Amino acid sequence: MLATLPPDSIWRFSTLGSFGPAISRCLAIVAFFALLFVAPLTIRGQEHSGHKYALYESQDGIEVHGIWKHEKMFHKGQMMLCLKVINTNPSAATVAFEVNFYKGALLAETFVVEGQCIASKKKLKGRRDGLCLGSEEFSNDALMDDSFRWSIEELDVVHVEACEK
Numbered sequence: 001m002l003a004t005l006p007p008d009s010i011w012r013f014s015t016l017g018s019f020g021p022a023i024s025r026c027l028a029i030v031a032f033f034a035l036l037f038v039a040p041l042t043i044r045g046q047e048h049s050g051h052k053y054a055l056y057e058s059q060d061g062i063e064v065h066g067i068w069k070h071e072k073m074f075h076k077g078q079m080m081l082c083l084k085v086i087n088t089n090p091s092a093a094t095v096a097f098e099v100n101f102y103k104g105a106l107l108a109e110t111f112v113v114e115g116q117c118i119a120s121k122k123k124l125k126g127r128r129d130g131l132c133l134g135s136e137e138f139s140n141d142a143l144m145d146d147s148f149r150w151s152i153e154e155l156d157v158v159h160v161e162a163c164e165k
Helices: 007-014 017-049
Strands: 054-059 062-072 076-087 092-103 106-118 123-125 132-134 148-160
Touching: 054 148, 062 092, 062 148, 076 092, 076 106, 106 123
Parallel strands: none
Antiparallel strands: 054 062, 062 076, 076 123, 076 132, 092 106, 092 148
């Protein structure tokens, strides 16, 4: 029976016949709307959850980066400020500083990081090294409010020969 059909009929059967162009258009429309709605959500999610640390302070070869993360996975729990401290020096350094949380112009909380030794060209990072700071004064909404700000004060860098274990 196939031998009696013209060659273009065989092609139509193999590409869903006359429905082929309609299905192609539907798939194109679905792909367009998927990109239209999913891409902004992905970008916005990365902006708020943050996948990259942002440089906040740099002094004497020490860089302090910060990122806001949730205490638990999947955007649950209290927000925490996680820090990454990088030593770009050719020698080890001991670092101490304060992290202050402000509501407007008023100081609300202070965290002290003392005596953290960082080997040459190494870093301390986040939960692993005790550099995630959770607020007891601020809710997640308050942390995202425009009146909230944080700062690093009294960054003290002391160069040493090597870190003690």
